[in-house]
Amino acid sequence: MKHWLTWVVLIVICVLVSVVPFIHVRNALVARDNHSIISQQLTTIPKGQEVADVLVVGNDVKVSGDVYxxxxxxxxxxxxxxxxxxxxxxxxxxxxxxAPGAHINALYHAALSTPFWNGIFVGGVLAVLVWGGLLVLSIAVVLLSVVITLGLRNHVTIPMRILDRSIRKAGVTGFLVSVAVMAMIALLAVTLIGLPLAFVLIFFYAIAGAIGFSLISHWAGKWALRNSVTERPAWLTSLLGSSFMVAFCNIPFIGLLLFCFFWLIGVGVTTIWVWGTWRSRKNQRTGTES
Structure with a gap:
């Protein structure tokens, strides 16, 4: 148990170590109190002084006292x-x-100048950054899905029927629409005149995908709670469904394919929904004019 706690403390210290060099200061950073010292300059612990923790980055330390x-x-x-x-x-x-007579309970030493330890350190920092970025992105996607579902909660009946009828149809439609959109973007991006139109097309395509992803999360949440005797609020079903979807999307390698699968279905169901609504309103106007 004591060995496990030691490694946990070492990991925390390494995280602090990776952060301290990026703190923008004009001179060397020195922070002292009765229990700890954090420094970026030559540090000395004189005989008789007792300190709990000492962190020195980029300089030497001489200890004659007690770092307990x-x-x-x-x-x-x-x-x-x-x-x-x-x-x-x-x-x-x-x-x-x-020096002879010095007493240390445990000593850990690594020469970071070697390629192996440099690779381990850089790889560890990159892994933590990637993990943190994915965590923030996942939370943002879940929150966005819940917000969009709340905004469309009175208009989701038709999209839910589309998904209930055929997910495959929505997926195929989303794939064809995505291919057509990418082709149009590639053609428009060639000229300076068409470049703004390409950005507009990307914007609307992203909105369609975000709305579609939220609709799928709502549908997945309702499917997961299909045996419930009580009707759950839209935000709860969306939260449940988007959480499951994001969790699966974070699976290495397979997660990217799952996200593309969800995205294409979302684009497809949004396209079918918007197209059907537009045609219905057009037919109503035509019947009224007749």
Missing amino acids: EILVVVNGNVQLTSTARAGIVVDLGGAVHE
């Missing part, structure tokens, strides 16, 4: 005199000089 929790040094050297006492010492990219 964690000492982390990135791209710097650690010098431990004979009177030094430390709980956990982590040195990334430097060297550790330990």
Whole structure:
């Protein structure tokens, strides 16, 4: 249990280490209190001084006192005199000089100058950034689906019927519409005059896809709650359906294909719905004029 807690603390410290170098300061950053020291300059812990945690980035540290929790040094050297006492010492990219008599509970050292550790560090940071970006994007997609469904909650009867009749028809329609739109965008983008029209077409296509994705999430939520005896509000069914869809879309490799599948169905159901509504209103106007 103690070993597990040690690794958790090390991971947290590494996250802090990856953030500190990007803090924009004019001079070296130094933050001190009774329990911790965060520094980007040469740091000394004199004999008799007790500190809980020390984080030094880009410089050396000399310890003659007591760091009773964690000492982390990135791209710097650690010098431990004979009177030094430390709980956990982590040195990334430097060297550790330990004098006889110094006492350390645990020492972790890695030379980040080697290609292997550089790859591990960069890969880990990129993985965290990608994971964070996907998390934010997933939350945004779920919230957008719920908002759109709430706005269209009084007009979703027809799209739900379209999806109930044939999802395949909606998917094929979405595929054909997407191919036609991409072809038109490619033709319009060739000339400066057509470029603004291409952006307008992309805008409307994105709106159709977003509305369609929300309609599918609402339909999926209603399908998941089909055995419920009570009618659930639109925001709840959309939240449930979009959460499931986004979860599946985050599956590596397969998730991208699932998202394209949902997107094409969404574009198709929106197109069929808008086209049917336009034709119905056109026929009503024609009958009124006759």
